[in-house]
Amino acid sequence: MSRVSILALALGLAASSLALTASAATPSANTPSAAITAAIADVNRPQADRDRDGDRKPAEMLAFAGVKPGDKVVDFMPGAGYFTRLFAKAVGPKGRVYTLLPGELATRSQKAVDGQKALAQDKAYGNIVPLVQPVNAPVFPEKVDVVWTSQNYHDLHDAFLGPADVAAVNKAIFDALKPGGVYIVLDHAGDKGSGLRDTETLHRIDPETVKKEVEAAGFVLDGEDDALRNSADNHSLKVFDPSLRGHTDQFVFKFRKPK
Incomplete structure (x- = not known):
């Protein structure tokens, strides 16, 4: 091999080594930040929440959503506040978390109202603000960075909320977000092509239906996360079935409001 060839080979190997080193040093988009890691390690979290971390994968979910210190986040239908x-911990003292409870649900479930109030009154989380608003026309105190809804989007289509005017809901969320803000929809997957067939019976929804509805409000699909997918779930059982509860096949979409 000539001296020129040896030199070229050496330069090529050096460049490859540098590229691999840079790749290893650069965190991926879904690498949890220090703020997210600290939020998950928060000693104030209920043990019941900690016990669900293996199934719910909170570090990856918050990283996928891009939650960071100082953000304003809306947790739409927060449930027990997982x-x-x-x-609240990830956005820190300069951030804000609004729990949005539809008024239609609040009038029927005192448990939901009490749970939301308890979250806001917990001294360990001083940046949570409860909101009770009409589902079709919620009003927000300010523009926000993230709107999150987990395992509840399908409920917009059944008697649980009326059903709601889904187009109006998605448009209200679009308007509430800052330009470039994101809307995260996590829900139980239904069969491909099933549309809205199983929203009330099995509490599932066809992922493609969600995409079409949300994009119709002006959003752009900006990513999908497969961390909660489960190929062993054949979509035939109700999500509350004891054999499947907590392990359903779930999709996670990130929609972005264009700048």
């Missing part, structure tokens, strides 16, 4: 507490 993600609410994580958001």
